[in-house]
Amino acid sequence: MTPANNVPALANFEKAFRPRSVAVIGASDDATRISGRALHYLIRAGYRGEIYPVNHRRATVQGLRAYPTLADVPRTPDIALIALPSRLLEDALTDCVEHGVGAAVVYAAGFAETGSDGGALQDRLAAIAAAGNIRLFGPNCLGLLHTDSGFTGTFSSAFDKALPTPGGAAIVSQSGAYGGHLAYLCEKRGIGVGYWVSTGNEAGTDVADCIHWLALQDDVSVILAYAEGIRDGDSFRAALRAAHDHRKPVVFMKVGQSAAGATAAQSHTASLAGADAVFDGLCAQYGVYRAQTTQEQVDVAYAAVRGRFPSGRSLGIITVSGGFGVQLCDAAERGVLEVTPLAESGRAKLRALNPMGSDDNPCDTTAGWLNDMSLITKTFDVMYSDGGYDSIIGSFTMLPDSLTYGAEIRTAIGAGTREFLDRPTALCMEARPEVVRAYESDGFLVFDDSERAVTALAALAYFVEHFDTPIASHRKRTTRVDLGGEPLSEHAAQQILADAGIPFPASTVVTHPDDVAKAAADLGFPLVMKIVSPDIAHKTEIGGVILDVEDEAQASAAYLTLLERANAAVPGARIEGVLLGVMCPKGVETIVGVTNDPAFGPTVMFGLGGMQAELFRDVAFRVGELDHAEAVNLIREIKGYPLLTGFRGAAPADVDALADLLVAVSRFAVTHADQLDSLDLNPVLVLEEGRGALALDALITVRTTS
């Protein structure tokens, strides 16, 4: 029993990935056809469970006894692989339900991805599976496999030469072709793959379900995922949380960032690509690594599958030529690893060891050590011991592949690193695959490019930083109010939000001249005073706003002036009073917003105010309720963050108060998720440290009842 069985939504995954018996419905003798390929793979892989080909026209299929119908199969199979055309699927799946089959894979295409007719059939299959408690994969998928047990419920041609080498990687892909491509790249890179699944149209089981279940498996150490769109934001977040809590790195390729890409994605899997920046926010929130390229995805998985992570971001660099050291420094700056100087103890040792080399980080040994290999051994030792670097990169170009020096170099590097390989150590080299494999078996990560090595090590640091920070799970709600189905006025929005703990500048409306002085004194000076009248839209134009009111006498005078001006400009205007508000002190203008994402629900946006911030799209997102720490992460994520920490001699801004405001906004948004369409606080003025943050304007858009 795995923990997965404790999560009802993940029922029957065990039977799907590690079945004791499998029925192949529509099994064919022809291994080049879909209906024959999965069976062929099962036989070839030496699957250890029972195989029941179901075919009412044949006595045997591919040498195995065949059964006319599922009813004839001697034991209930854990999983059925259904290789039938669309018109036979409903009956076949119903059959599976009636016979108590745990899981089913439907390969056939021509469903939701092609239009409404297929969509209706797909919905009926989903309903049959849900009602019958069958774990359904597909339709329009290439199936799944589990390497260790030789279970191959797939007809993907990616495996027509061989199954993956077993190992700690799991591949979850909406696209079967992409998933097959990843399996190929993992094999080529020496990354063992234990689990592989293509989810296709996801009528029953989606990428989130698979990630969730795989995150709970002890023999999974990294998950490579591919998606074009996410259907169920909640279960997706639950899956990412499970991966986080079980310290399973997830390396995600989410396509559809571009306008053209999003359109293509939609036509491909009939799923909504979603706002791309929201997905970035989600990754930052749950510690998922979002790869930009397939190469990066595989590089990061390659580093992560070892399960050895650095304690921090300091990086030691050893090279045989200075130029590579400079290049690695540049890459480290881009990748946010820190090439910190070597401690003086270490520098002294390096000077004594190798006067021709450099005595700092990066350490250019020059090629002199080829005459005395102990020098490279000792250099590694100094960089680990005295440098204390969290990870190390050694750059050796083609030397490890040298027929003259190769073996000796491997021994020398091994001697200097053996005690320290709990820290990730990458070697950059160009060498034959067998040389690379040898270094890998010694415990090194091997890359052929400086930038790629840095990217992978930085990803490891990213994972461990996230794994070491719990994701808050408390659920605080604000008091729920009825937002109504109508557009809210700014005033009403402000009142509702103020009640939810979002600070606005203090203000009060006075209706009698005798009340002005006290109201003004209560608020404190300087004040702004404005006429309040439903008949006067443009207050400034008629002189209806007076700034910089400094004392009670000025306030009383201003009150009368405002009334006079209003009456003069709009005779007979209904005057509701005069608003007295505190003048805002200086601060940094920011924007806080909420969108209600179709997949992920209320999503908080944060950015700097002003046109340039908009132009540079310097905004970041978080999904759902935030705690204070996550709100601070959100604030720090934007490139303009230094404006809040005292840029160019300015006083630091009150980031804590801003974080509190973001937390309050997120709680309000989650509480009113069903009513809220969007929320904009623009600007939010962040005052000096200790003085708070104030929303100056509020706009709530309510969901129109559908």
Place this chain on the structure above:
Amino acid sequence: MTPANNVPALANFEKAFRPRSVAVIGASDDATRISGRALHYLIRAGYRGEIYPVNHRRATVQGLRAYPTLADVPRTPDIALIALPSRLLEDALTDCVEHGVGAAVVYAAGFAETGSDGGALQDRLAAIAAAGNIRLFGPNCLGLLHTDSGFTGTFSSAFDKALPTPGGAAIVSQSGAYGGHLAYLCEKRGIGVGYWVSTGNEAGTDVADCIHWLALQDDVSVILAYAEGIRDGDSFRAALRAAHDHRKPVVFMKVGQSAAGATAAQSHTASLAGADAVFDGLCAQYGVYRAQTTQEQVDVAYAAVRGRFPSGRSLGIITVSGGFGVQLCDAAERGVLEVTPLAESGRAKLRALNPMGSDDNPCDTTAGWLNDMSLITKTFDVMYSDGGYDSIIGSFTMLPDSLTYGAEIRTAIGAGTREFLDRPTALCMEARPEVVRAYESDGFLVFDDSERAVTALAALAYFVEHFDTPIASHRKRTTRVDLGGEPLSEHAAQQILADAGIPFPASTVVTHPDDVAKAAADLGFPLVMKIVSPDIAHKTEIGGVILDVEDEAQASAAYLTLLERANAAVPGARIEGVLLGVMCPKGVETIVGVTNDPAFGPTVMFGLGGMQAELFRDVAFRVGELDHAEAVNLIREIKGYPLLTGFRGAAPADVDALADLLVAVSRFAVTHADQLDSLDLNPVLVLEEGRGALALDALITVRTTS
């Protein structure tokens, strides 16, 4: 005779790269030593010229007759490879001069890179070579080679297995190790290398000289360059101009971007890494492609070496699975290629051809065509003919490597593309090297990653855009003035710059009340008026500035008011008059600056005004004198450029006038390069289209005489 001989600075390059005879001074029998390796390579490569080993202790070296001294050599060698220790170098080089040797390579290390003693010797070698008209390479270099003639003036271990395969690539590297690494990667990638040179300490010949000469060679089709610092900006620019004018793509790895990297670079080649953003500007100016990673450098060179360039940036995409199409769209957006929709004629053909596939760009064929290969042939034809795309990417994952389909697929793709391969066509695939080589010999570019394919095709578009745009070479100068050795006042700076054609808001200084009305009327209203007095520093504080002066009467009154306030605030102050200036209309605030780069001289900077622009470092550079077109390119290069084109409904700004201002600034800066340290116009207000651009403030820092 090559054109190179017409450029005096490039004398004797021919003798260096394609010598008819070579002396190896200090030649040794031991091929593992520096003194033996180059000779060993020459013999092994079947060098077709004469080889004269010089060694006074041996009758033969490596089987060749040896000569005691250079004087004993029967003919004057074109080049001498000097494999001697430092103490013998001066004499050896002097010997070369006396015997009329054309070029010399000095391998020994321990010169400028180690400190002043070595630096002095290096300077003496440089002087001997310069006086004797010898083309000197090194010291501290790995030499050079020319593949076609089998000339190997290098001891780099990168060639200990074999010389490069001949071809159109030339490699120029300050670092011998990096250059060797590049040669290895080119060989692995099937890029033939015709020329290779490591410039080391560059006492006589630098990276610029090599690029310049190589750009003039007909058999060079792409130049891969590596540098840590540039010594002589003028000759470097001349080299890049030559490459541009001869349509030779230069793919540059310039390291030292990071703070740590710059420090490491300095200790390595004793050269100043220089301001990194200036180098970016230079690349944009001359059409040099600056690679961020070695992998990118090799990918771009791989694409460019074919010499086939696209006509524009439109990209057609054909895939066998939708997911790859989406990924390619995303990559195209990042790489700035345009995945434009397919014309309806083509869409109709695709629909008729393949109802299961998509009928647009990207075109997902699905895998159905494996049963009818003519389908992929026709799809390619439609995308070329009806799509008219400037370049095409086909994504085929592992299919071309399939034992079942492989050969047939190659035939089918070939049939659909043969007529169109004048347009760059890249195939993404994972396949054995022999399969990749086969497609390459068919004329395709092959990549194993979508992003890398897009990056390389985008680089080709970048090159051709630059090659098709001439680099202006006229030299317009402003009238030269003596800036003096002293700091310039703002007023003086404005006058000098206004004389040089840089527009400032119109203003005049009035000293008598009777002159005010006419002066004001001449300028036009509204005006700003300011007291002018050397004794009043902070004019605003004493009421010495009056804004929004609307007519002549107000101007006359303001004049008297300002005098009264000045006298009241600072009794006895020397009053030089009252300045009348036009009030600036609204506009976009920008910054224009000039730095006098140690390597490249006067360098114009442009950016948006405001703190956020500074924070985002959204500035761009150009070196030397700009023409209008290049100034417009500079303006367009910043991310904030949309603010000038009418962002969010604003009126477009006068980019033409801004460009004129930048041209004037660059001419002023070039004219006064010897006197100018820096120049800042902050802000430059860019008004609405047709209304001009105005510098509101000017600061000139003059060079202190050294």
